[in-house]
Amino acid sequence: MDKMRIKINRLGAVTDSEITLRPFMIFMGESGLGKSYVAFLAHYVYAVLGSDRLAHYFDGYDFNELLQNVKSGDTILEIPMRDLFDWINKDAINYIGYLIGYDSFNGDVEINWPFADESIKFTYTEEIAGLSNAESVIYNISTNKFTYNILSDSSKINARVFETLIRAELSDAMFDEYINFADYILPPSRGALMELNERPAFRSGMYDEFFDLKAALVRPSKNKVEESKPLDSIIQKANNGKIAQSDNDITFTTTDGILMPLTAAASSVKELAPFVMMLNKFVLNKTSILFEEPEAHLHPERQRHVADLIGYAVSQNCHMQITTHSDYFIKRLNQLTRMYAIKERHPSESVDKTLSEIGILPQTLIDPARIGAYFLYRRNDGLTEIKELDVIESNTIPFTSFHNVIMDEFDISYRINEFEPEGENDQEEQE
Numbered sequence: 469m470d471k472m473r474i475k476i477n478r479l480g481a482v483t484d485s486e487i488t489l490r491p492f493m494i495f496m497g498e499s500g501l502g503k504s505y506v507a508f509l510a511h512y513v514y515a516v517l518g519s520d521r522l523a524h525y526f527d528g529y530d531f532n533e534l535l536q537n538v539k540s541g542d543t544i545l546e547i548p549m550r551d552l553f554d555w556i557n558k559d560a561i562n563y564i565g566y567l568i569g570y571d572s573f574n575g576d577v578e579i580n581w582p583f584a585d586e587s588i589k590f591t592y593t594e595e596i597a598g599l600s601n602a603e604s605v606i607y608n609i610s611t612n613k614f615t616y617n618i619l620s621d622s623s624k625i626n627a628r629v630f631e632t633l634i635r636a637e638l639s640d641a642m643f644d645e646y647i648n649f650a651d652y653i654l655p656p657s658r659g660a661l662m663e664l665n666e667r668p669a670f671r672s673g674m675y676d677e678f679f680d681l682k683a684a685l686v687r688p689s690k691n692k693v694e695e696s697k698p699l700d701s702i703i704q705k706a707n708n709g710k711i712a713q714s715d716n717d718i719t720f721t722t723t724d725g726i727l728m729p730l731t732a733a734a735s736s737v738k739e740l741a742p743f744v745m746m747l748n749k750f751v752l753n754k755t756s757i758l759f760e761e762p763e764a765h766l767h768p769e770r771q772r773h774v775a776d777l778i779g780y781a782v783s784q785n786c787h788m789q790i791t792t793h794s795d796y797f798i799k800r801l802n803q804l805t806r807m808y809a810i811k812e813r814h815p816s817e818s819v820d821k822t823l824s825e826i827g828i829l830p831q832t833l834i835d836p837a838r839i840g841a842y843f844l845y846r847r848n849d850g851l852t853e854i855k856e857l858d859v860i861e862s863n864t865i866p867f868t869s870f871h872n873v874i875m876d877e878f879d880i881s882y883r884i885n886e887f888e889p890e891g892e893n894d895q896e897e898q899e
Contacts (some may be wrong), residue, residue: 469643472513476854477576479564480505482844485854489513490840492782493789494865496798497844501852503791506844507758508564509577510789511651514756515563516556517639518649522631525555531625535607538592544609545590545630549583552634556581567653569671583641585612588634611637614646649787651756652684652746653677659738659765662718663731678742685745686713693749698831699780703744706773707737711744718745739765740774747777753785763794775800779832795867801834802864808833809863841865 472489476482482502487493493510495503515521534544557577565573593608607618609629614636616629636646655674667679704710709722711730718741720733730741743759762778763771775797782788792798807828811819823830841857843866857866 472582472642473580474509474513475578475580476506476509477578479509479561479575479577480573481850481852482506482854483851485852487842487854487856488840491785491787491838492834492840494798494801494839494841495789495791495844496793496842497852498846499793501844501846503844504568504760505564505575506842506854507760507789507791508567509560511653511756511758512560512563513579514649514651514787516559517635517642517647518651518756520628520631521559521563522556522634523627524559525552526627526630529627531627534625535592540592540594542592543589544592547588547590547630547634549585549587552588553579553581566673567677569673581638581641583638588612588637590630590633609633613637613640647754649754649756650750651758652681653758654681654742654760654762656760656764658742659735662738662741681742681746685742685749686718689749691751693751696780696831698829699747699777702773702776702780702829702832703747706740706770706777707744709733709737711737711741713745735765736767736770740777743774743777747781752781756787756789757781758789760791761793762790763792763797768796771796772800775804776829776832779804779834780829782834782838783831798865798867803828804832804834805836805839805859805865806863808835836860836863839865 469489469491474487474489476485476487480502481500482505487506487510489510493507495507497503538544557579560577560579561573561575564575565571588611591610593610595606595608597604597606604619607625609616609618609625611633614633616633618624618629635648639646639648653674655672655678658678661675661678662682667676670676670679700710704723707720709720712719712721718730719727720730720737720741721727730738733741743757743762746755746757759778762774766774771794778788778790779801803826807819807823811823811830811833820830836859839859841859843855843857844852845855847853859865
């Protein structure tokens, strides 16, 4: 994955910052600093690569004129990349405004795509295909590496042809192949939304997108996803049971065999349900997931299991963007990254034995090189700046966002203990 730098001149309270896009993005910091906005911005890249947003770049184009008086081999359209990227930078702000339900949201960002050419040229060629006396003319619209084939009906020359080819070129520049990403959002309060059958009238686009995801989860799959015993094992631990789909209903079966509708399950089960179902249903290496606060409503032990589920997804080349406030969650991710590095340096039976003894499955280990970790902090002027955390040096995600709180807790406990006779607090705890 070629490096993509995203410069944030202004995005809500966030200013004067840069992030580098990586497959697994983690954003930490106090509430109200703009973590979600930055996560949305990172996720926007996948929305461009996996949806038809780029079709709007061609609003106002007259496609009926493109094939008039052209010969096979002619260039019918040329898009300057500077114009396209300027449009994308503005559309990123529109996308975030759509997700949060605020049309007047504004900002200034520069997404620096790893694309060297100054323009994309679209070339037209013709070919004859079909049986004798029943031939058809095929129009081929080509860029440098990709071709879109169309039957000879000029009404089918539309924005979709060109935006698909642009997405293919941009994807190839990043991943050395065309990956048609499916992009999904798991917003806050998703557990409560799992109980609703009818779509409410949302103002925020992220919740509208979530209901599209719910529909996709109960829709029959085009591609069969192979069952994974390690994944089933992690899900059982995370949920103390199993989630399944029956017709249009989602059910939950506890480990001791009690079957119930998902609506009757614990809030922690409902919070995790959409993510668990995605892991079982979607082709992960062609999926991007924005996961807001995966630790929400979960006991620390469950948070560890969620980190394992995310580790599994990332190891399967799923791309994820996460916001979090949980040190338990980060600690578990750090265990997964450290053990990955240890296993890479010292592959041995003793390492495998240790993994088994401490309850970590090899399929959940995370390559630190795939992680981009960022800490958002408030400056003296009240604005937010982003600090990139060095994951590679120690194979862990630094605890910058929790350090001050942890130290304050130690100080407060020390001051309280000064008022208690020595040993009294220990005795009370034992009782």
